[in-house]
Amino acid sequence: xxxxxxxxxxxxxxxxxxxxxxxxxxxxxxxxxxxxxxxxxxxxxxxxxxxxxxxxxxxxxxxxxxxxxxxxxxxxxxxxxxxxxxxxxxxxxxxxxxxxxxxxxxxxxxxxxxxxxxxxxxxxxxxxxxxxxxxxxxxxxxxxxxxxxxxxxxxxxxxxxxxxxxxxxxxxxxxxxxxxxxxxxxxxxxxxxxxxxxxxxxx
Numbered sequence: 592x593x594x595x596x597x598x599x600x601x602x603x604x605x606x607x608x609x610x611x612x613x614x615x616x617x618x619x620x621x622x623x624x625x626x627x628x629x630x631x632x633x634x635x636x637x638x639x640x641x642x643x644x645x646x647x648x649x650x651x652x653x654x655x656x657x658x659x660x661x662x663x664x665x666x667x668x669x670x671x672x673x674x675x676x677x678x679x680x681x682x683x684x685x686x687x688x689x690x691x692x693x694x695x696x697x698x699x700x701x702x703x704x705x706x707x708x709x710x711x712x713x714x715x716x717x718x719x720x721x722x723x724x725x726x727x728x729x730x731x732x733x734x735x736x737x738x739x740x741x742x743x744x745x746x747x748x749x750x751x752x753x754x755x756x757x758x759x760x761x762x763x764x765x766x767x768x769x770x771x772x773x774x775x776x777x778x779x780x781x782x783x784x785x786x787x788x789x790x791x792x793x794x
Contacts, residue, residue: 605640607683611727612638612655615681615734615774619656622778626785628676629664633657650716654678654709658781660788673791676784678722680709683729686754686765703728703735703771704754704763705742713739721784726771735771736780745770 616638619630634655636643647653650672656679663674685701703726713722722739742764745751752765 607729608681609638609640611683611729612681614732615679615725615727616656618734618774619658619679619777622774622781623658626778626782627661628658628781628785629661630656630658630679633678634680650678650718651675653712654680654722656681660785672718673788675721676788677781678713678718679725680705680722681725681727682706683727684756684763685728686752686763688765701728701730702752702765702767704765706761707746707753707764708761710739710742710746710764714743719743720787723777723780725774725777733768734774735768736774736777737766737771738780742766 612632616630616632623630632638632655633652635647635652637655651657651670657670657675658677658679659670659674660676663670682703682705684704684706686704688700688702705724705726709722709724710719713719719740720738723736724739724742725734725736727734742751745766746753746764750770751767753762754765755762
C-alpha cells in the first residue's frame with residue numbers, strides 16, 4: 592500500500608497518536624531541561640491530528656522528536672545529524688498475548704510493539720544507540736523506553752516476537768513490558784548519550 596493510503600487507514604487514530612506524543616513530549620521536556628538539552632518535534636505530522644501529505648526526507652525528520660544541546664540552538668545554524676543527542680519515536684501499538692500459568696486460568700496480556708522498520712532504519716544508518724523508542728500504554732499511562740540497538744539485539748537473540756497488524760504492512764516487533772525501562776530512567780540514558788557526543792566532538 593502507498594504511504595498516503597496507510598495514513599488514511601489510521602485516520603481514526605490520529606487524535607490518540609497526537610495526545611500520546613504530547614504526553615511523552617512533556618516528560619521529555621522535563622528530563623531534558625535538567626540536562627541542558629532541548630527536545631524538538633521533528634517528525635512529519637508529530638503532535639498533529641491533521642493529514643500531512645509529504646513523507647520524511649531523511650534522518651532528521653524520520654522520528655517524532657530530536658534531542659539537541661541548548662548550545663546548538665543558541666548557535667542558530669542548521670542542525671546536523673551529528674548534533675543530535677537522541678532521536679525519540681513514540682508508539683502506542685500493542686498485541687494481545689495469551690499466557691497460561693500453572694494452576695491458573697489463561698490470561699490475556701497486552702504487550703508493547705514497535706515498527707520493525709524504525710529499528711532497522713536506525714541500524715542501517717548507524718544511529719541505533721541514539722534512537723529511543725518510547726511506548727505509551729494508553730490504558731495505564733505508563734511510558735517505557737528502549738533503544739533501537741537493544742531492540743535489535745533482542746530480536747537477534749529470539750527474545751521478541753514478529754507480528755503484523757495488517758497482512759500488507761511491515762511487521763511489528765513485540766516485546767515484553769519488563770524488557771523496557773520506565774521513562775524516569777531516560778535521564779541517565781540521555782546524560783550518557785550527551786557525554787558520548789561531547790567525546791566524539793573532542794576526539
